[in-house]
Amino acid sequence: MAAMAEFNNIRSVTEMPEGDDVKRSFHHRMFLEPQEKKRSMKALVVKQAKKTCSCTPARIKDYVFSFFPVLQWLPKYKLREYLLGDIMSGVIVGVLLVPQSIAYSLLAGQEPIYGLYTSFFASIIYFIFGTSRHISVGIFGVICLMVGQVVDREIQRAGYDLEPAALISPVSFCLSLCLGFVSVYLSDSLLSGFVTGASFTILTSQAKYLLGLDIPRSSGIGSLIATWINIFRNIHKTNICDLITSFLCFLVLIPTKELNEHFKSRLKAPIPVELVVIVAATLASHFGKLRETYDSSVAGHIPTGFLPPHPPDWSLIPNVALDAIPIAIIGFAITVSLSEMFAKKHGYTVRANQEMYAIGFCNIIPSFFHCFTTSAALAKTLVKESTGCRTQMSGMKLIWLVTMAASALISTEIGLLVGVCFSMLCVIFRTQRPEAPLLGWVAESETYESLSAYKNLQTKPGIMVFRFEAPLYYINKECFKSTLYKQTGVNPVWVKAAKKKAEKRMLREKEVDSGGNQTSISMDFVSEPLGFHTIVIDCCAVQFLDTAGIRTLKEVCKDYGEIDVQVLLAQCNPSVRSSLIRGEFFKEGEDHLLFHSVHQAVDFALGAQGHSGTSASKN
Incomplete structure (x- = not known):
């Protein structure tokens, strides 16, 4: 060469x-002398197998303490330093949890009691298996929206009144088996765009309740646009009582939220405005007989106690397994993102693999207790962190724009796929040129x-x-x-081609004139260094x-x-x-x-x- x-x-x-x-x-x-080559792959596999399969008492202890992080931090719990902040944070998050669980249950197509079940069991299980001190695990709006779409589709497909609660356990069980296998491809901008786009869908799905309209839920591609078309077609059927109630709730909620944010440094705890609104609206509906007089929409009776455990309906798993994949990816990615964000802020570390186990168990075990899908809940996590929580004791612009638009205008599942594909294409384009x-x-x-x-x-x-x-x-x-x-x-290829062409010309000239022009042509060729x-x-x-x-x-x-x-x-x-x-x-x-x-x-x-x-x- x-x-x-x-x-x-x-x-x-x-x-x-x-x-x-x-x-x-x-x-x-x-000149640098290279290091000796590492051991062969066979030797590394044998060494790792011996390490993994060893059953010494110390190894068993390390495994148990690693799998159950609560055994590590609970004996070191500082009562005087941590207890007050944890109790205050737990009470406030619990107050916020009740109205959110009721609202998100409706978003998932379930009775309100199932949202309370889900939040209760998920908090206990994460307390045992989780490594983050600050995230609050429960129901999350985007996840509930995706679960609700699966429930509606399967009920329509069944052709009869299939009990919605029968679907949520198979979804949760499948979810726990799919966690995290492509969550590494979800960037912060992609997640932010997806959540923003899904938020438009959530707002759209709640608009009919704000107006008191009885219209079917739209699902599939373009559900957001179809829902708004149905709303405007039926706008003349608006229930005035529900409209006034919604307006009054906004009138109280929005200013109070702003006050909480503005005076959060002076307030020991934020004003539990959600619970206040729920209690006030319940009392007004009961004593004012709004249901009987104005046909106002109500959540209905919420029973007390727990239902006996029941295994998921295994026959439904093939129908919902594919839907569980995007739900699992989003749930796990949001959980790990929030965990790492607050761990970095407060100076400790979380283990992503253990978080996968924790969220997996938060979906496997509750699936036998009539619960649906859980992940880290953004709103409750922010409240928990801002109110003094110390331990688990308390319980890219373009990528963003494309993901947000696809999630809002097409569908949440396709929006997630579009976001992942577009992110990978952006990486390829950056390396292509x-x-x-x-x-x-x-x-x-x-x-x-x-x-x-x-x-x-x-x-x-x-x-x-x-x-x-x-x-x-x-x-x-x-x-x-x-x-x-x-x-x-x-361009060396062109230079070589020009050189060969000149040599051919010189040969032809040489045949005509053996002496005269060869030197001049050769000099012409080399005259441009x-x-x-x-x-x-x-x-x-x-x-x-x-x-x-x-x-x-x-x-x-x-x-x-x-x-x-x-x-x-x-x-x-x-x-x-x-x-x-x-x-x-x-x-x-x-x-x-x-x-x-x-x-x-x-x-x-x-x-x-x-x-x-x-x-x-x-x-």
Whole structure:
């Protein structure tokens, strides 16, 4: 390979330096001895298996304490320091929990009592298995909306009055089996956009209750638009009593919420306005006989006590298993995001795997007690954290816009899928056409920066430094070559083609005139020098190479080598180095020609060409 020949020539020059400049360049050449290779995969598997399968008392104790975090922190509980804040936070969250559980149960297509069951069991189970001190696990509006859509669909599909409560246990059970398998692909902007879009759907689903309209719930693609169309078609049937009640509730809730936020530093506890509104509305409905007089909508009778446990209806699981996947992803991702956010704020750590177990058990066990899907509840978590909770004792703009619009206008499930796909496409697009600038030298240092980003950078004579700011793989290999050719101003393929064309012309002229024109044509061809003899590729931003990337580097080195331009690689990480060696980029014994810094590669090239000095031009 021509580029390898150039490398061999340079190596011979370096090993026999002549002159102070070349000696100084050779003095900067640095070789690092690689670490010994790690154990084989078989040895690692055997070691991990022995560690996992050991049954010593210490191992069993560690496993039990790891699986039940409550056994670790409860014996260390500081009564005087923690108890007051935990009690206050628990009472306030409990006060908030009651009205939210009733409202969200209706959103999920269930009777209010099932929301109370769900919040009760989930709080106890997370107390035992959870690692976050501040999140409150219960029912969450977005999750309830998605569960409600499944319940409505299955009831319509059954063709008879299937008990809604019979569906929620299979959904919860399936949910616990699907947790977290793609939640790593959900960015903060994606989650925020999804929750915002779903919030529009939640608001839309509640609009008919605010107006007292009896219209069927729309589901599927475009349910938000269909719901508003039905509302405006039936707007003349608005129940005036329900409308006035809704207006009065807003009139109390919104200002009080603002006061709580404004005076939260002075208030020991926020005003429980939700509970006040529930109590006042219940008393007004009962004593004013609003149901009998004005046909006002009421939640109905809420029984006391617990229903006996009952296993899920296993026959429904095939129907709801697919729906459980997006619900599981959102629930787990929101839980982990909130856990990590508050853990970072308060200086402790959470274990994502243990959080997966905790939320899984919060859905498996309650599924036998007539409960539906749970996750971290955003509103209750914020209240819990802001009211002094100390332990578990108390119980990208474009991505955002696309996810929000898809979740609101299409459907929540499709919106989530659109958000994930669009996020992954954004990552691909960023690596498909990355930044690839030429670099200049920062005077009196060993640093090289982008010539297009900074002024007063200097360039070395005859050397171009090029940085590709992305992994080099099959998607962007053509972009790498075209950008390199554009930045250097030389396409070696075209130069070779022009050279061959000129040689053919010279042969034809020679046949006509054996002496006269050959020299002039040859001089015409070489009268335009390239202006550089070395290209240094800064690989600091190249995280990995695939076979297509290695092949592209080989082609670049070969093409430039054929026009007497050498290509050097600098700042390759160990993964890239290994890929180059495995891909036989270098001949045997030439892997030391990879440089550990751009400055080292430039000095090497200058020494090989017999140049000294520092700058030829300024940018």
